[in-house]
Amino acid sequence: MRFSFYIAKRYLFSKSSNNAINIITVIAATGVVVGAMSLFIVLSGFSGLKDFSLQFSSVFDSDLKVFPENGKIIQITPKQENQLNEIAGIVAYSKIIEERVFLTFKGKNFIANIKGVDRHFQSVNSIDSTLIVGGWMQNPNESVVGNEISRILSLGVYDYSDLLDVYVPKPGTGQITDPNQAFNKTKVVVSGIYHVNEELNSKYVFTSLDLAKNLLAYSDEEFSSIEIKLTPETNEEELIAQLGNILNQPLIFKNRLQQNDALYKMLNTENLAVYLIFTLVLIIAVFNIIASIIMIILDKKHNIKTLKHLGSTIQEIRRIFYIQGVFMTVLGGVLGIILGIIIVLLQLQFDLIMITSTLPYPIKLEFTNVLIVLITIFVLGVLASKIAASRVKNSLIS
Secondary structure, three states: OHHHHHHHHHHHHOOOOOHHHHHHHHHHHHHHHHHHHHHHHHHHHHHHHHHHHHHHHHHHOOOEEEEEOOOOOEEOOHHHHHHHHOOOOEEEEEEEEEEEEEEEEOOEEEEEEEEEEOOOHHHHOOHHHHEEEEOOOOOOOEEEEEHHHHHHHOOOOOOOOOOEEEEEEOOOOOOOOOHHHOEEEEEEEEEEEEOOOHHHHOOEEEEEHHHHHHHHOOOOOEEOEEEEEEOOOOOHHHHHHHHHHHHOOOEEEEEHHHHOHHHHHHHHHHHHHHHHHHHHHHHHHHOHHHHHHHHHHHHOHHHHHHHHHOOOOHHHHHHHHHHHHHHHHHHHHHHHHHHHHHHHHHHHHHOOOEOOOOOEOOOOOOHHHHHHHHHHHHHHHHHHHHHHHOOOOHHHHO
């Protein structure tokens, strides 16, 4: 093994007498460097885009959210609330009432979700950071709406001359005889407008918990969900077990990742697709190493005969060119990653590429991406080198 390693190292850093082989080797090595660098930069770009996309939706997501497994209502008694307050891993929690509602303002209509929240909601979610006009609710009859809802309904803030009408169907069964009696209705004034993204901007109307409770005819112990903020060191599984014992009803628990499972799946699928596409490009670049190694084998045919006469076996000679191929790909991959890291750091420091005049292209330096590229390069290099080294046969020597 030492013998094969020594000869492979000599062949790797020595020039061939044939200038064409030197050019082919340089081109093959350059392809590996550029391929590895491109793959790393693309993966870093997608990591940045992933964080950039999730940072907006995560404003609306708590560390843990509790839903009823059946129906729409969670029952929480005052005794259970006291027990929740005693759990060490909970920083704050907010009781939520949520339902689809019909909005109307000056003859314009829209369907959205009313989200009644209690006074602890701002301790659980950083909703204040999304407000672009006005402020958070201070009075029971105030509301905060999304920017898209505001645009569609032509809503302004603190317009007491024209209030926003909110309708929700009354619970019950049977035939409706009087349409005017089919809905519960309330009027609210808009105190603030939030902006996150197009989907969320058209989804929510935030109101006080009491207003939503009266509108939907919920009792004092009935809620749609509970949103919880946890301490960083909290064991999520243990906390969920505690909550299940306290609330004692069929429940569904979702952490921040699970609340955005569709978005995570979409981003991960796109990331995988781009990885496979750029890996295909890298395969083409790495397999140029096969041609380079085969050319070197033909160029070193006389040396191979000498090694054979000195007692080297075919397997040992093959191992020489196998090791040389692995060296070429791994060294090229490492150099490509180093160049990629430099480019990523330059983008992070100097904002070389901009999406808009004020928004740099998001990118993130992650060790995971370095590992992915290294493993990809190593696997492809081993396969390519194995194929190239197999060209050393007795017929070539004879």
